[in-house]
Each structure stands twice: as structure tokens, then as C-alpha cells.
Amino acid sequence: xxxSDSVVRVENLQTTFFMKTGPFHAVNNVSYDIKKGExxxxxxxxxxxxxxxxxxxxxxxEKPGKIxxxxxxxxxxxxxxxxxxxxxxxxxxEMAMIFQEPMTALNPVLTIGYQIDEQxxxxxxxxxxxxxxRSVEMLKLVxxxxxxxxxxxxxxxxxxxxxQRAMIAMALSCDPIFLIADExxxxxxxxxxxxxxxxxxxxxxxxxxxxxxxxxxxxxxxEVSDKVIVMYAGQTCxxxxxLTLFRSPRHPYTxxxxxxxxxxxxxxxxxxTIEGTVPAPHELPAGCPFFxxxxxxxxxxxxxxxxxxxxxxxxEVACFNPL
Amino acid sequence: MNQIILEAKNIKKYFPIKKGLLLRHVADxxxxxDVTLSVKKGExxxxxxxxxxxxxxxxxxxxxxxxxxxxxxxxxxxxxxxxxxxxxxxxxxxxxxxFQDPYASLDxxxxxxxxxxxxxxxxxxxxxxxxxxxxxxxxxxxxLKASQVNRYPHEFSGGQRQRxxxxxxxxxxxxxxxxxxxxxxxxxxxxxxxxxxxxxxxxxxxxxxxxxxxxxxxxxxFCDRIAVMYLGKIVEIGTREEIFSHPKHPYTQALxxxxxxxxxxxxxxxxxxTGEVPSPISPPSGCSFHPRCPKKMDICPKxxxxxxxxxxxxxxCWLYDKKGDLLHEKSL
Numbered sequence: 001x002x003x004s005d006s007v008v009r010v011e012n013l014q015t016t017f018f019m020k021t022g023p024f025h026a027v028n029n030v031s032y033d034i035k036k037g038e039x040x041x042x043x044x045x046x047x048x049x050x051x052x053x054x055x056x057x058x059x060x061x062e063k064p065g066k067i068x069x070x071x072x073x074x075x076x077x078x079x080x081x082x083x084x085x086x087x088x089x090x091x092x093x094e095m096a097m098i099f100q101e102p103m104t105a106l107n108p109v110l111t112i113g114y115q116i117d118e119q120x121x122x123x124x125x126x127x128x129x130x131x132x133x134r135s136v137e138m139l140k141l142v143x144x145x146x147x148x149x150x151x152x153x154x155x156x157x158x159x160x161x162x163x164q165r166a167m168i169a170m171a172l173s174c175d176p177i178f179l180i181a182d183e184x185x186x187x188x189x190x191x192x193x194x195x196x197x198x199x200x201x202x203x204x205x206x207x208x209x210x211x212x213x214x215x216x217x218x219x220x221x222x223e224v225s226d227k228v229i230v231m232y233a234g235q236t237c238x239x240x241x242x243l244t245l246f247r248s249p250r251h252p253y254t255x256x257x258x259x260x261x262x263x264x265x266x267x268x269x270x271x272x273t274i275e276g277t278v279p280a281p282h283e284l285p286a287g288c289p290f291f292x293x294x295x296x297x298x299x300x301x302x303x304x305x306x307x308x309x310x311x312x313x314x315x316e317v318a319c320f321n322p323l
Numbered sequence: 324m325n326q327i328i329l330e331a332k333n334i335k336k337y338f339p340i341k342k343g344l345l346l347r348h349v350a351d352x353x354x355x356x357d358v359t360l361s362v363k364k365g366e367x368x369x370x371x372x373x374x375x376x377x378x379x380x381x382x383x384x385x386x387x388x389x390x391x392x393x394x395x396x397x398x399x400x401x402x403x404x405x406x407x408x409x410x411x412x413x414x415x416x417x418x419x420x421x422f423q424d425p426y427a428s429l430d431x432x433x434x435x436x437x438x439x440x441x442x443x444x445x446x447x448x449x450x451x452x453x454x455x456x457x458x459x460x461x462x463x464x465x466x467l468k469a470s471q472v473n474r475y476p477h478e479f480s481g482g483q484r485q486r487x488x489x490x491x492x493x494x495x496x497x498x499x500x501x502x503x504x505x506x507x508x509x510x511x512x513x514x515x516x517x518x519x520x521x522x523x524x525x526x527x528x529x530x531x532x533x534x535x536x537x538x539x540x541x542x543x544x545f546c547d548r549i550a551v552m553y554l555g556k557i558v559e560i561g562t563r564e565e566i567f568s569h570p571k572h573p574y575t576q577a578l579x580x581x582x583x584x585x586x587x588x589x590x591x592x593x594x595x596x597t598g599e600v601p602s603p604i605s606p607p608s609g610c611s612f613h614p615r616c617p618k619k620m621d622i623c624p625k626x627x628x629x630x631x632x633x634x635x636x637x638x639x640c641w642l643y644d645k646k647g648d649l650l651h652e653k654s655l
Contacts, residue, residue, distance in 0.1 A: 039589075045510040159599050189373035189537065191596045194581040216511065219540070219583030226589055246586035260515035262544030264567065264582055270519050271544065274512035277480050 006033040006073075007210040008057075008178050013070035015049075015056045017281075024281040026052040026065070028234045031308075034178070039204065039211040041225030041242065043218060043257075047278055049234040050214045054180045056080075057212075058097055059087045074178055093123040096171035100183035102163035106155040112139070113151035116170045123174045138169040143199055161192040165199065172203060179204075180212045185220060197224060218261055222246050227314075230254045233278060233289035236308055240315040250311060250322040252296045288319070296321045328498055328531050329362040329385065334394035336377075336384045340604065352604050354380040356555035358394075359630070362499065367525070367532040369546030369563075371539060371578070375600055377555040378535045382501045385533065386418050387411075399498060416446060419492040423504035425484035429476040435462070435487055436472040442494040461490040465520060482513035486520065493524060501533045506541060518545055539582050543567055551575045554611040555603055561636030571638040571647065573616050610641065618642060 015027040027049040034040045042050045055061055057072050057079060072079045074095060082090065099105040107115060116135040120126065126134070132151070139147035142165040155163055164184060171179060181200070185193040201224065204211055215221050221228055221242070228245045230238045230253065238251040249255040259272035276293045285291060291301035298321045300306075308318045335358075337351035355377045362368045370378045383389045385396060387403065396403040399417060406414055422428040429438060439458045443449050449457055459469035465486040476484055485505060492500050502521070506514040518541065524530060536542050542549055543563060550560040551574065559572040570576045580595045598615045601607055607614050613623035622641050630639040632647030644650050 045512060161599055189600075190539070190581040191373060191577060192599065193583075194595050195597075197583075217583065218511070218585045222585045222587065223583045223589065242589055243586075257511060258585060260512050261585060262515075262518070262540045263585060264540055264543050264579070267544055270522065271515040273515040273519060275516075277482065277513070 005035045007036050007075060008212070009033040009071075009073040010053075010057070011071045011073075013053065013056060013072060014068045015052050015061055016066055016068040018064040018066065019281070021282040024284070025068075025234050026281075027056060029069075030229075030231070030234075030236050032229055032236075032239065034210040034212060036177075036210055037204070037208040038227070039213055039225045041221035041228040042212065042214045042231060043216065043221045043228060044231035045216060045278060047233075047281075048231040050216075050231050051182055052234075053231075054097065054182050054212060054214060058091060058095070058180065059084070089123070092119050092176075093174045094176055095178040095180070096174070096176040097180040097182065098164075098167050098171050098184045100186050102160065102167045102187070103155065105167060106163060108155055111152050111154055112158070112166050113153075116166075116173050119170060120173050134173065135169075138173050139166065141172075141203070142166070142169045143195075144169070160188055161195065164188060164196055168196075168199065168203070172207065175207065176209060178210045178212070180214070182214045183216070184213075186215065186217070193220070200224070218246070218258065230257070233284060235289060235305075236316075236318060237290070238315075238317050238319075239308070244312075244315055250315065250317045251319050252294050252321075252323060253290050255323055256295075296323070326364045327361050328364045328399060329533075330395075330397040331361070331385060332359050332395045332397075334358045334381070334384055334396065335392040336380050336389055337392045350604055353555050353606065354603055355384055355391075356603075356606075358552075358555075358557055360550060360557065360560065362531055362533060364498070364531055365525075365529055366547045367534050367545060369542040369549040370533065370535045370552060371537065371542050371549060372552035373537060373600055375554075375603065376552040377603070378537075378552050379503050381552070382420070382503050382533060382535050386420055386501055387415075388420070412446075416495045417498045419495070419497040419500045421485075421488050421492050421500060421502045421505045424508050425481055425488050426476075426508075428488055429484055431476055434473050434475055435467075435479075438476075438487065439472075439490055439494060442491065446495065448495070457494070461494055464493065464524070465490040466516075480513075481509050482516060485509065485517050489517075489520065489524070493528060493530070496528065497530070499531045499533065501535070503535045504537070505534075507536065507538065514541070521545070539578060551578065554600065554606050556611065556639065557630055558612065558640070559636070559638045560630065561632075561638075565636040569636070571632075571636065571643060571649075572612075572640045573618050573642075574612050577617075610639070 011031050013027055013030045014025055016023050016025050030053060044050045056067050061067060067080055113135050117131045120131040120134050136147045136151055139150055144150050144162060144165050185196050213224055225242050227241045229236055232253050238254045246258060249258060256274045274293050285302055287302040287304050288306050291297045300320050306318045306320045308316045310316050334355055336355040337353050339348050340350045340352055342349045358381055372378045384391050436458055439461055440454055443454050462469050467486055506517050534546055546563055548562055549566045550557045553574050559575045570579055577596045596615050609624040609626050610628050613619050620641055628639045628641050630637045631645045632638050636647060638647055
């Protein structure tokens, strides 16, 4: 059913990497939708496919990777069916992305201002002077002190927090309706992280963007998102609104993830652990990818992939034996 | 239990900054500036702070990987800084270190067996068969299989490599282990495994830890006492209960306020601190936190506050008196 409120709708996305050891699905059958002004959090450990999901939407998957199935609608248009020339018009304008490490995402030999101008000039019909004014205005908006001076600075002259602000300014410079933030605060210190998250929330409120927020940090995801998808080995384990997911997780992996994180004000003698490690891409079992680490595994787990089932309205779990 | 194993007094570590053709010494980067602390046998002392606050430099200075610029270290009843040559080597056995990145701290060309035998070779302890047996025992202690002894580091995952680093650190049965961000590079589910392992080993081998981390939730779980550092100085030190329930220093309060919490739902972030950490090359005058402090007073930029208070909690802040009680602003 088509939900008319959704700005972004992803259906059965599958991205496959064709490796020497055989094809492996980095993202397998992932679906979600994001409404206007809503934040979807995607959480999971390294290698679970959370970043590949975003790269797929942005059309940034390169060989040996390929999107092998699925649709991704942005305002009703299927991004995955667009030719590269049209994708270039969308990327940076209607949808933008913020990366984890601003030092590698910014070009070190170009000034901050030049890099923001470039994007505005590419997507908007305006003069160089207008682009410059817009860039300075954006830098001011993201709370960079002395934006006119900063405009002519190079990335290395800015601190980590300031660089991430500049990245946000760049991403927002063409008024995107959809923003993907891939671990935007992971490289930052806690007090700077708090500043950036606050800025992020203010800007989202102001521009009513739909946001896809990717992180491995359960605390961050819990504070910024409206609903959350938990991914494991390329698949969706659980999907629910944020409070439900963290207060009453139903998938054993989600529950274990929440329990294994030390929390302030809660101090067990031992932390709960998830034994073992994530299986290597070419060793993925035929059934549920989590079954070899799962304390609640039943007979069908190694044989069949559990389908994503709705247990309560808005709460979907892929597990044969949910909590 | 209350025996003090390591006592550091007024530790300083300055890195000289040299400029020009003649590399003249123009300034110092005061990475660790006047730090005094003590560690009791069997406890875990946490050192927290943001990047660049000097926590790793402090750890490395305590173990003398860096020679301190000034101060005294008393380790196990001996003046650690005065030790040289053979006596230093003997004493070093009792102090080990675990580093953050298990990919960088293991030699990729050595097998696990060779890596774990090295401490014994260096110190000439155990021979032939006994050494092999000990290596097997070490692997089992950290939850690996003795059959993996001939494998190379790249065959192991991040969590397993950190286990190997831990095995190497406990090989010589040290008294004290300095753990420098031992779980920061690992995934959440693996972090819990390593933290549990460190805790088990502490109980079994009666180890003392200095645990350096930027992650306050981990520190809260793992440490008995906590020192909060800012720009090379300890701004607050105390028991876990005091630091987390009654933080006194405005910086500690801000740090605790910035931790994202799980399971409280989406909420509006509130601005905790403005600005960023200043450079340790030219730290602000007086209390180095004053440019970012929400409770800044006239005295703060003028005079450096002293770390004072009770045995359970000491704070370096002008808001508090010598006993650590809050002063009224009028009386200042």
C-alpha cells in the first residue's frame, strides 16, 4: 500500500557484491519509509550493511557491487531506475549526505567556501556572487563563528567539530528534502557531539527534512530518531518506533545489543555478551544469520530465513522465536 | 587492599615545539601539567576526558614510555623515575600496557606464539617446553584456543586480537596494567566480551588497572575511582559514586550531561557546552576551562584552582572551598 505521507520509500532493496568467493548480499530485502520531518535511525555493528543501504540510495555503489533488486522512491520517483545524468540532478539538490569523517569527505586543496559554492552553482541558477552569499549564510546558519573568514579557509584550518558543521552547511545548501547522515558524530568528542546533534535537530525542525540517521551508537540513535531499524548481516531484524524498540525489544539480537551496552545509572556485575562474532560474508548460514549466536534458536532457524512479521502495529520482527 | 601501588606527584610532560632553521625551542605543548594521583592495589582508576586532554600521554608517562618533564613516580615502594638499566627492566615487568588499536599493536609477521613468547625471551624467564605450556595457558586464560598458537594476527577478528594483546600484557604477571582505550575500536557486542574478560582477570590475578577512556558509560561500568582531565590537568577525581551522582566541576557536569542515553526516547538535545577545547600550547590563563564554563567568575581567569576536597572527591574549581563545599558567590 502506498502511504501518501512518505517522502522516502524503500522496497525490498538488495545490494550484492560479486566477490571472488561468490556473490554476497550486503543488503538483503530491506524496506522502510520515512515521512516528512521524520528521522529514521539505522543501527547495527560494523559490516551489517547500514552504510551500503545509504550508498545504494545515493547511487554510489561501485563495482564489484550492484543493486540487484528493489525500488527506492523519493517523492514518488524511483531513484534506482534513474539514469546517472538525472541522478546527478537529484544528488546534492533533493537529497544530500553527511559522512562520518569530515576530513576525508572534504577536498583538502580547496577552500570550504569554494566547495559549498560549487554545489550551489551546480544546482541553482545563480551568479557566483549569489552563491557566495548563500555559502556564507549557510556557514552562519550552522553556527560557525566568523563565517566570512571561514569561507576562505581550507579544511585543515578548521577543528573536527567545525569541519562537520561545514559538511552540514554544504549538505543543506540546496534545501534537500531528504538527508542521509552516516555516523555524523562518531569521530567527535562527546561535548562536540552534543553540539552537533543539537544543531542537527534544530535544522531538521526548521527545514522539515526527512532524515536517515546511521550510527552504531545506541545512545545517539535513541535520542535523535523517531523510529529505528536494527540490521544484522545485511538484513532487517527489527523495526519499531524508538521507545518501543529500546524498552521492549522482541528480537534476541536487539535485546542483546541493548543489554551489552554499559549504561549510566545501571551497573550489573557482568555485562551480557553476545558470544561469537558476526559470520564472514561467505559463511552466512542459509537461515537466520544470527542463529549461531542466538540463545533462543529453534529448529527452523538454521534452515529458513525468518520473514519480517508485524507483531504489533508498527513493530516488525524477523524471528521465529521472538521475546 | 588499601595499599597504594602507584603514586604520582606533580607529573609534567611537556613536548617542546621547535621552529626555524636552528630549531629553536619556542614553546611547550603542556600535554600533562602537574598531575598528582595514586592508585590502590586491586582497584581500577579511570581516566576520562576528550581528545587532546592528555589522558593517553599521562598513561604513557606513568609507565615511562615518555620520560616525564618533571614530578615523581613511586611504584611499588621504589622511585620509578630514578631507576635505570637492569633495575628499570626488572621493575617494568610489573607494569604492562594494552593499547587502543589491536591492528597496530601486534606485529603482522609474527605468529601468536612468537608474540606471546617475546616477554619471556626478553626477561629470560622459563625455557623450552615450559614456555610453550605457559603460552597455551595464556591463550586459554583470554578465551582463545591453544591450537591457534601458530596463526598470524590477520587471521583474527578485532576482538580476538585485543584478547591476544591482553594475553601478552598478563604474561609476566604484572601488578598494574594501563589500558589505553582498550575497547574503543571494537563493536558494542565485542566490547562487552572484552570488558568482562578484563574484569575476570582482575579477580583471578588480583590486577590493578588504570583505564583510559573517552566513553563515560564504559568508565562508569568498569572503574572504582575516576579522574576527569581537561587540558592536561585533573579537574576532578573521586569515587565512581560521587563523580556520577554528585559531579561538582562544571566540566564533569557537562560531560555527564552530554552522554546520549538509551531508551529515553527522542528528545531535544540541550546545549551543554559552547566552544571547543583550546590548544594546550597556549592554554587560557587561570582555570583553563573558564572560556567554556557556564559558571565563570571573576577569579577564574586570574588564578589556577587547586585540586582539593575530601578523600572521596576532590575538585579543582573556585566554586568550592577546601573541603569541597559549595561557596556562595557573595563570599568570594
